[in-house]
Amino acid sequence: MPDPALLSRIQFAFTISYHIIFPTITIGLSLYLALMEGLWLKTRRQVYLQQARFWQKPFAITFGMGVVSGVVLSYEFGTNFSRFSEIVGPVLSPLLTYEVLTAFFLEAGFLGIMLFGWKKVSPRVHFIATCVVCVGTMISAFWILAANSWMHTPAGYEIVDGVFHPTDWWAVIFNPSFPYRLTHMLLASFLSASLLFAGVNAIYLLRKQHTEFAKSGFSIAMWAILVLAPLQILAGDMHGLNVHEHQPVKVAAMEAVWETEQGAGFRLFALPNQKEAKNDFEIVIPKAASLILTHDINGEIAGLDQVAPENRPPVAVVFFSFRIMLALGGLMLLLGVLGLWARRKGRLFDHRLLLNFSRLMIPAGVIATLAGWYVVEVGRQPWLVQGLVRTVDVASPLPASQVLSTLILFVAVYSLLFGVYLYFMRKLIRQGPADITGAAQDEKLPATLNPAH
Amino acid sequence: MDIALIYLLLIAIGVLMYVLLDGFSLGVGILSPWLSKAEDRAIAMKSLSHLWDSNQTWLVFGGVVLFAGFPKAYATVLSQLYLPIILMLIALIFRGVAFEFYFKSHTSRGWWDFSFSFGSTLATLSQGIILGSLVQGFSLTPQPSEQIAWFTPFSLMTAIALVCGYALLGSCWLVRKSSGRLQVSARRLGILSLFAVMFFLALVSVWMLLAQPQVFQRWLTWPTGLLLAPVPLLSAYVGLRLWQMLRSGEGNDLKPLGLAMALFGLAFIGLAAGMFPYIIPGQLTIWEAIAPERSTSFTLVGIVLFLPLVIAYNIYNYRVFSGKTTSQDGY
Numbered sequence: 001m002p003d004p005a006l007l008s009r010i011q012f013a014f015t016i017s018y019h020i021i022f023p024t025i026t027i028g029l030s031l032y033l034a035l036m037e038g039l040w041l042k043t044r045r046q047v048y049l050q051q052a053r054f055w056q057k058p059f060a061i062t063f064g065m066g067v068v069s070g071v072v073l074s075y076e077f078g079t080n081f082s083r084f085s086e087i088v089g090p091v092l093s094p095l096l097t098y099e100v101l102t103a104f105f106l107e108a109g110f111l112g113i114m115l116f117g118w119k120k121v122s123p124r125v126h127f128i129a130t131c132v133v134c135v136g137t138m139i140s141a142f143w144i145l146a147a148n149s150w151m152h153t154p155a156g157y158e159i160v161d162g163v164f165h166p167t168d169w170w171a172v173i174f175n176p177s178f179p180y181r182l183t184h185m186l187l188a189s190f191l192s193a194s195l196l197f198a199g200v201n202a203i204y205l206l207r208k209q210h211t212e213f214a215k216s217g218f219s220i221a222m223w224a225i226l227v228l229a230p231l232q233i234l235a236g237d238m239h240g241l242n243v244h245e246h247q248p249v250k251v252a253a254m255e256a257v258w259e260t261e262q263g264a265g266f267r268l269f270a271l272p273n274q275k276e277a278k279n280d281f282e283i284v285i286p287k288a289a290s291l292i293l294t295h296d297i298n299g300e301i302a303g304l305d306q307v308a309p310e311n312r313p314p315v316a317v318v319f320f321s322f323r324i325m326l327a328l329g330g331l332m333l334l335l336g337v338l339g340l341w342a343r344r345k346g347r348l349f350d351h352r353l354l355l356n357f358s359r360l361m362i363p364a365g366v367i368a369t370l371a372g373w374y375v376v377e378v379g380r381q382p383w384l385v386q387g388l389v390r391t392v393d394v395a396s397p398l399p400a401s402q403v404l405s406t407l408i409l410f411v412a413v414y415s416l417l418f419g420v421y422l423y424f425m426r427k428l429i430r431q432g433p434a435d436i437t438g439a440a441q442d443e444k445l446p447a448t449l450n451p452a453h
Numbered sequence: 454m455d456i457a458l459i460y461l462l463l464i465a466i467g468v469l470m471y472v473l474l475d476g477f478s479l480g481v482g483i484l485s486p487w488l489s490k491a492e493d494r495a496i497a498m499k500s501l502s503h504l505w506d507s508n509q510t511w512l513v514f515g516g517v518v519l520f521a522g523f524p525k526a527y528a529t530v531l532s533q534l535y536l537p538i539i540l541m542l543i544a545l546i547f548r549g550v551a552f553e554f555y556f557k558s559h560t561s562r563g564w565w566d567f568s569f570s571f572g573s574t575l576a577t578l579s580q581g582i583i584l585g586s587l588v589q590g591f592s593l594t595p596q597p598s599e600q601i602a603w604f605t606p607f608s609l610m611t612a613i614a615l616v617c618g619y620a621l622l623g624s625c626w627l628v629r630k631s632s633g634r635l636q637v638s639a640r641r642l643g644i645l646s647l648f649a650v651m652f653f654l655a656l657v658s659v660w661m662l663l664a665q666p667q668v669f670q671r672w673l674t675w676p677t678g679l680l681l682a683p684v685p686l687l688s689a690y691v692g693l694r695l696w697q698m699l700r701s702g703e704g705n706d707l708k709p710l711g712l713a714m715a716l717f718g719l720a721f722i723g724l725a726a727g728m729f730p731y732i733i734p735g736q737l738t739i740w741e742a743i744a745p746e747r748s749t750s751f752t753l754v755g756i757v758l759f760l761p762l763v764i765a766y767n768i769y770n771y772r773v774f775s776g777k778t779t780s781q782d783g784y
Binding site: 057060061064065067068069071072074075077078079080082083085086089090091093094096097098099100101102104105106108109110111112113115116117120121160163165166167169396397398402403406409410413417420424427428 | 502503504506507509510512513514516517518520521524525527528529530531532535536538539542543545546547549550552553554557558744745747748751752755756759760763766767769770773774
């Protein structure tokens with residue numbers, strides 16, 4: 001029977017990876033919903049209402065998946081990492097409580113009105129509900145990332161009898177890596193939603209369906225990608241500098257630098273060999289890593305040799321995840337630029353290469369986010385709280401058979417549900433927006449809009 | 454009042470809110486297979502679609518407040534009750550996604566129907582086992598073994614009792630939200646579950662009095678016994694009134710739900726009175742388990758500021774969707 005601590009880690013990694021997919025989409029998508037509804041209220045152009053009504057359905061199922069998989073996580077700290085909950089609980093649990101109080105309840109309380117209240121409340125109140133849901137998702141990200149960042153760059157605590165006691169809440173929440181992490185994650189969500197938005201509208205343009213609808217959505221999303229992609233690269237770069245300062249071992253793993261180097265090259269590709277502490281094969285751009293990370297061509301990049309082998313993260317996972325994220329980020333930038341070029345040529349809506357590219361990029365944001373999380377979380381191993389708490393020491397003393405059976409259950413249930421989720425997303429997208437004729441000029445919605453399914 | 458008591462009270466509020474609010478929504482799922490027509494099942498589910506999520510949030514609230522107030526108890530309870538907790542979470546997943554997919558599907562409705570009732574029932578059974586184990590108590594320093602300590606005759610009984618209890622809440626909710634045929638079946642199912650609930654309330658009370666000296670002492674000795682005496686008497690009265698209302702259809706449609714909730718509240722007081730001041734029975738009192746003061750005071754500020762707000766907009770949510778649910782509602 002395998003080690004229960006390892007099984008708990010696999011289970012946590014699996015359940016959290018699954019969960020993160022959905023908030024990544026809904027944080028950004030809720031912003032689009034609010035934007036579309038706001039534009040409709042302002043201009044009364046039906047196409048915006050159509051967008052809001054249409055995107056609400058994919059949003060609802062994605063949000064639902066996020067809720068059910070998120071509830072699991074809030075209990076897994078206790079079930080699988082009881083020792084961790086006990087010693088770090090006094091610092092982290094208040095942050096999670098604030099998340100529930102200021103975000104979770106807020107989203108859940110107004111989601112009902114947002115989804116089912118079209119005929120029950122005025123358009124203005126409905127718009128407020130949509131905005132509240134949107135703000136709720138961001139507040140949620142705020143607290144979760146504060147807790148997560150603290151595990152990377154702990155601050156504002158003291159250790160009394162092996163238990164972490166908070167000493168300064170401001171320092172705990174606004175710990176050194178928090179602002180970078182939050183910005184990076186929020187931008188990732190906006191980008192992921194923009195890519196979904198652009199891609200689906202591109203599908204309609206390619207199929208010459210719902211053309212007016214698709215044009216408005218595609219244009220807005222392409223502007224968003226053009227702005228967000230470079231911003232995200234900038235935010236990522238600043239985050240990288242912060243990691244370099246606080247978690248140099250992680251950076252060494254990201255770059256597969258085994259020995260400390262001046263003017264380190266950027267490894268375009270490498271095959272890291274953890275056992276012999278070297279790369280079996282590598283393609284290097286000279287000096288580039290130092291330039292990126294220290295903004296100095298001869299800057300020093302500390303290698304993995306600065307810590308003992310047992311304190312190094314699994315380098316290959318971190319290295320490849322990082323490259324996947326970078327490559328996808330580059331493609332997003334390319335998409336944004338290509339969109340601008342097509343727009344200037346007046347061919348934004350009929351450039352087949354651009355439309356097909358958009359369509360292919362639908363999952364890129366989510367994949368890049370997942371890859372980014374692997375860089376961040378695997379890169380911190382073997383620590384759960386950087387330099388202070390080892391992951392293996394804080395797992396619950398559970399029988400391996402129990403963890404194994406629940407792990408199998410999670411994999412089975414989640415795989416099934418993910419299939420179902422994709423099936424319904426595809427179905428909703430194929431169905432397309434409901435047709436709206438000029439009947440909807442008054443404040444109340446026309447009956448023809450309800451029910452839309 | 455000291456901070457440990459405040460936190461115990463907060464957890465009690467969280468758990469009670471959860472049991473009352475998600476209780477009726479789980480109850481509707483438990484009852485769903487007994488509703489004769491697919492249309493009735495659809496309306497029953499629809500009556501919950503705008504609120505199951507916010508009601509379920511109380512479960513997370515109870516969890517995090519336990520974590521924030523008593524981290525050691527949180528860690529012990531959750532790891533000790535590993536399987537029933539994970540099973541409950543997975544069951545809640547089945548139930549939660551059923552709400553999302555049911556109304557978007559045409560060919561697979563039967564599956565989502567099943568997912569809804571199966572998930573609701575399994576979640577309730579798990580919660581009943583968790584409840585029974587908590588009341589019974591367990592070792593603070595367990596050895597990792599293959600043995601499952603939570604699987605006892607008592608916890609099995611509390612599991613079945615809770616299924617009946619939620620079914621009662623669920624049927625009273627349906628009495629409120631429906632009319633005609635569906636309401637007639639809801640009343641009938643309500644009466645059946647009420648009988649089961651009263652039977653189990655008596656059984657659990659006697660069992661606990663006999664099995665746990667602490668409970669015996671508190672209930673049957675002077676002066677606490679006198680203070681607690683109104684609880685069983687009131688329960689009997691509330692049960693009787695509820696039966697009369699469900700049978701005759703007198704009173705408005707909302708009253709039975711209120712009475713069913715009152716019955717739950719009384720049972721909750723009864724349980725809590727027997728367990729106080731332990732957070733883990735016989736092992737860990739609330740004062741031994743309380744988190745450092747800097748944590749508890751920081752969290753308390755948030756709770757005092759935001760909890761009233763949360764309750765206010767949840768009430769608003771209910772008001773927006775007040776009245777009977779019809780098959781036209783939806784989005």
